[in-house]
Amino acid sequence: MSFEPKITAFVCNWCTYTGADLAGTSRLQMASNVRIIRLPCTGRIDPLFLLKAFERGADGIIVSGCHPADCHYNAGNYHARRRFAIFRELLDFVGLDPARITFSWVSASEGNKWREVVNDTVERVRALGPFTAYRELTPPAAGLGGVR
Amino acid sequence: MNELRDLARRLLGDGTVKAVVGYEEGPRGVRPVFVTRPEDADQLIFDPRAVQNLVTFLNPRRPHVKRLGKLAVVVKACDARAAAGLLRESQLRRDEVVLIGVRCGGVVQSPEGPATLNEETVAPRCGTCAQRVPTLADHVVGPELPAPPVQSSEDEMMARLDGRPHAERWDFWMAELERCVRCNACREVCPLCFCERCVQDKSEPQWIESSPHVRGNLAWHLTRALHLAGRCSTCGECTRACPAGIPLNLLNRQAARTVAARFGYVVGDDPGVAAPVGTFRQDDAEEFIR
Amino acid sequence: MSTTAPITKANLANLVARLVAGGARVVAPVRKTDGLRYREVTDGAEIVLEPRGLPDMSLKAVVFPPTEPLTSYERKGRDVALTAPPLIFQPTVVLGSRPCDAAGLEILDRVMNWDLRDELWFGRRRATTIVSLACAGPADRSCFCTAVGLAPDATRGSDALLVPVNGGFVLEAVTDAGEALVKGNHDLFGVPAQADAEVRQQARQAVAANLSLDPPAVQAWLSAHFEDPLWDPIALRCHGCGACASVCPTCHCFDVVDEPEDLAHGTRRRNWDTCQAAKFTLHASGHNPRADQNVRFRQRVMHKFEIYPERFGQVLCTGCGRCSRTCPGGQDLPEILAAIQARVGGAA
Numbered sequence: 001m002s003f004e005p006k007i008t009a010f011v012c013n014w015c016t017y018t019g020a021d022l023a024g025t026s027r028l029q030m031a032s033n034v035r036i037i038r039l040p041c042t043g044r045i046d047p048l049f050l051l052k053a054f055e056r057g058a059d060g061i062i063v064s065g066c067h068p069a070d071c072h073y074n075a076g077n078y079h080a081r082r083r084f085a086i087f088r089e090l091l092d093f094v095g096l097d098p099a100r101i102t103f104s105w106v107s108a109s110e111g112n113k114w115r116e117v118v119n120d121t122v123e124r125v126r127a128l129g130p131f132t133a134y135r136e137l138t139p140p141a142a143g144l145g146g147v148r
Numbered sequence: 149m150n151e152l153r154d155l156a157r158r159l160l161g162d163g164t165v166k167a168v169v170g171y172e173e174g175p176r177g178v179r180p181v182f183v184t185r186p187e188d189a190d191q192l193i194f195d196p197r198a199v200q201n202l203v204t205f206l207n208p209r210r211p212h213v214k215r216l217g218k219l220a221v222v223v224k225a226c227d228a229r230a231a232a233g234l235l236r237e238s239q240l241r242r243d244e245v246v247l248i249g250v251r252c253g254g255v256v257q258s259p260e261g262p263a264t265l266n267e268e269t270v271a272p273r274c275g276t277c278a279q280r281v282p283t284l285a286d287h288v289v290g291p292e293l294p295a296p297p298v299q300s301s302e303d304e305m306m307a308r309l310d311g312r313p314h315a316e317r318w319d320f321w322m323a324e325l326e327r328c329v330r331c332n333a334c335r336e337v338c339p340l341c342f343c344e345r346c347v348q349d350k351s352e353p354q355w356i357e358s359s360p361h362v363r364g365n366l367a368w369h370l371t372r373a374l375h376l377a378g379r380c381s382t383c384g385e386c387t388r389a390c391p392a393g394i395p396l397n398l399l400n401r402q403a404a405r406t407v408a409a410r411f412g413y414v415v416g417d418d419p420g421v422a423a424p425v426g427t428f429r430q431d432d433a434e435e436f437i438r
Numbered sequence: 439m440s441t442t443a444p445i446t447k448a449n450l451a452n453l454v455a456r457l458v459a460g461g462a463r464v465v466a467p468v469r470k471t472d473g474l475r476y477r478e479v480t481d482g483a484e485i486v487l488e489p490r491g492l493p494d495m496s497l498k499a500v501v502f503p504p505t506e507p508l509t510s511y512e513r514k515g516r517d518v519a520l521t522a523p524p525l526i527f528q529p530t531v532v533l534g535s536r537p538c539d540a541a542g543l544e545i546l547d548r549v550m551n552w553d554l555r556d557e558l559w560f561g562r563r564r565a566t567t568i569v570s571l572a573c574a575g576p577a578d579r580s581c582f583c584t585a586v587g588l589a590p591d592a593t594r595g596s597d598a599l600l601v602p603v604n605g606g607f608v609l610e611a612v613t614d615a616g617e618a619l620v621k622g623n624h625d626l627f628g629v630p631a632q633a634d635a636e637v638r639q640q641a642r643q644a645v646a647a648n649l650s651l652d653p654p655a656v657q658a659w660l661s662a663h664f665e666d667p668l669w670d671p672i673a674l675r676c677h678g679c680g681a682c683a684s685v686c687p688t689c690h691c692f693d694v695v696d697e698p699e700d701l702a703h704g705t706r707r708r709n710w711d712t713c714q715a716a717k718f719t720l721h722a723s724g725h726n727p728r729a730d731q732n733v734r735f736r737q738r739v740m741h742k743f744e745i746y747p748e749r750f751g752q753v754l755c756t757g758c759g760r761c762s763r764t765c766p767g768g769q770d771l772p773e774i775l776a777a778i779q780a781r782v783g784g785a786a
Contacts, residue, residue, distance in 0.1 A: 046355075047370075047371070047374060048347075048355045048356065048367065048371060051366075051367050051370065051371075052355065055363060055367070056700065068430065068434070069430075075428065078428035078430070078432065079426070079428060081428065081432055081434055081437065082410075082411070082424065082425060082427075082428050082432060083374075083425065084436075085406060085410055085432070085433070085434075085436065086374060086377045086378075086403055086406045086407065086410075086425070087370075087374055088436060089402065089403075089405075089406045090370060090373055090374060090377075090399065090402055090403055090406070091370070092314075093309070093317070093399070093402040094317060094318065094321040094366070094370070094399075095314045095315065095316070095317030095318025095319070095320070095321055096314070096318065097314045098436070102438065103436055103437040103438070104437060104438045105437060105438075117438065133315075133318055137322070137361075137362045137363040137366065138361075138363065139359065139361035139362075139363065139505065139507070139705070139707075174768045174770060174773075175579065175580075175762070175770040175772070175773050176579070176580065176762060176763070176768065176770060177768075178768075179675065179767065179768020180674075180675045180767060180768060181675070182671065182674045182675070184671075200766070200767075200768075204677065205674075209716070210730075210731065211729070211730045212670075212673060212674065212730040212731050212732050213674060216674075259768070324472075327472065329504040329684045329710055330504075330709065330710070331679065331680040331681050331683065331684040331710070331712065332679060332680055332715065333677070333679035333680060333681040333684075333766065335679075336677040336678050336679035336680070337677050337679055337766050337767075349717060354695075354697070357697055358693070358695055358709065359505040359695060359697060359707050359709045360504040360505045360709055360710065361505050385766065388766060389677075389679060389681060389766035390681075391494065391495060391681040391684050391685045391764045392472070392494075392495070392684075393471075393472035393473050393494065394472070
């Protein structure tokens with residue numbers, strides 16, 4: 001039985017969430033490994049959410065929102081774009097493979113694109129394997145002191 | 149040095165400032181000093197051991213310093229960049245401080261010295277600094293000095309890490325971060341960590357675990373580096389302050405690298421230039437977004 | 439009569455191998471890119487035993503880890519099940535700690551057995567045998583163990599003391615555990631011998647030159663001069679960073695937090711904390727009885743030289759000098775203590 005990755009998706013309400021909904025109502029077949037978390041805007045996505053997802057067992061992450069110039073709040077996605085450009089390279093620097101994270105712009109009418117983003121992410125993370133490295137960061141077992 | 153001392157004497161004597169924050173000879177080398185009386189101005193020194201970033205004393209979270217009144221602070225160009233950050237972010241008014249710029253040809257790695265400046269001893273931050281004198285200054289003192297000797301153990305460390313596969317980089321950083329005991333020295337010495345309540349201290353919910361295990365430490369240091377991106381002057385005080393010997397400044401250098409390459413921004417000492425995070429351009433690169 | 443026996447450096451390495459093979463954790467000073475630190479070792483050749491100098495951080499992590507689970511919780515419906523960690527501690531032998539670090543642990547035994555007996559602390563203490571290495575003199579100007587009733591060859595808190603001699607060391611057993619270590623490995627030790635008393639006396643004098651102190655007089659002065667303006671100029675350069683507390687052999691304050699792993703499980707942990715942090719005394723109401731660095735810095739020195747001595751009859755400081763070495767702001771404890779001593783008046 002092959003490994004089924006757990007993917008957490010942080011998506012904006014106005015574009016990607018609606019686009020994902022469209023994929024559903026259009027009966028598009030796609031991988032079912034994704035757990036969606038809806039936020040008002042990609043500008044609301046704090047990189048800490050991504051870290052928390054990895055801490056709690058996610059093998060991969062999708063961050064998705066409105067295309068530039070289409071943000072419901074005018075500029076949220078522009079701020080997210082800068083923020084994640086920095087964060088992504090910071091993660092890469094400490095050895096977290098950015099291939100585990102997909103960033104995308106998916107509009108409310110792009111049900112097909114959502115399907116592609118999901119399927120591609122699931123296959124890519126499946127090939128990378130479970131994110132044991134993050135899970136292995138669990139604190140030391142009781143009874144043994146760590147000597148630093 | 150006499151120029152500095154005379155200036156300090158004058159500023160204290162005529163009441164322009166209540167204290168001059170500068171460097172003095174302490175028991176273990178150069179350390180910060182708050183000179184409040186004109187007759188003590190001779191305590192002030194400046195040499196390549198003047199490593200500390202004194203702008204951190206302007207951090208608004210220091211009520212016992214604020215209570216002294218208006219200060220004059222001795223700043224090298226790198227320190228002035230931190231002062232520009234505080235001004236840019238409205239943590240300080242320009243008329244609340246007198247900045248005494250000092251011409252600098254580089255500093256050594258440790259304020260304990262020796263004061264000899266060469267490729268071996270020069271501090272990593274000086275390798276990327278082309279500014280001999282701060283522009284953000286009310287006065288400028290000190291002789292003209294040549295550019296610092298070029299060395300950067302930090303550059304070497306970064307290059308070495310860049311060449312390694314992810315798994316090795318991960319192992320390196322987890323081994324380093326395992327030693328962190330969350331003393332928060334890195335945060336407390338940083339001039340730009342001035343949040344009244346740090347995100348690390350936020351509970352309900354606790355996004356960043358406060359315990360000193362690797363998982364919590366990783367979340368903390370990644371977040372701090374991110375929150376300093378485009379603001380940090382890479383002065384290296386965090387690395388110097390860390391009792392566990394973790395090369396924290398490398399994370400800040402990485403964020404600075406991204407900011408320079410993608411947004412063409414390098415932290416300077418002009419508070420009028422807007423910071424890159426909190427602003428954007430319509431044509432920002434987005435090749436990593438599908 | 440306690441055993442004193444010579445041992446070569448090579449045989450010390452053999453001792454390490456034997457202890458590791460027997461299932462013990464061996465902790466010793468090791469030098470890597472991050473400096474000299476106490477680390478777990480499996481290869482005796484890694485151990486650094488030098489005449490002077492001490493690891494950047496103290497030994498307390500061996501019995502008092504920076505983070506330690508106190509209990510785990512699991513929600514089952516409306517009930518919560520608590521599980522304490524098993525009180526099983528791996529036998530540990532510390533080889534080559536400095537006398538100041540070993541003494542620090544014994545000084546802390548008092549508070550750890552005060553209003554509550556700390557079974558985690560004492561469990562680890564019981565499981566740990568400490569063999570200290572005498573210093574040939576001060577590491578630098580910041581050592582002042584003799585000023586607080588200790589010495590570069592003090593045995594307080596140690597089970598045995600290694601004294602350097604030509605060709606190796608002489609191990610002096612101090613406690614039964616120390617004796618047992620020698621007897622159990624007698625083939626690695628030579629014929630009983632004494633280390634040079636003259637050398638040890640010189641080492642003590644060299645440290646004593648760094649600082650002279652009359653701790654009871656300092657205690658009395660601190661008690662009578664709580665509001666003294668001495669602290670104001672000193673505290674200005676303190677960043678409140680807590681690096682001093684993290685490296686100190688006797689700082690022991692800790693925070694207790696609950697960390698959820700998910701909705702149903704979590705762990706209650708205790709973590710190192712520092713009275714120098716603004717948050718340390720912050721009340722939920724927002725009031726902070728120690729609202730700025732002046733009073734926080736005063737508190738640290740008072741706790742060590744007035745409050746702990748008053749309560750437990752011990753100075754909460756071993757004179758290791760680490761706080762002065764690590765402080766990014768240039769605070770110097772010997773300088774501060776000398777200033778207080780000067781106010782006390784008279785020679786110490």
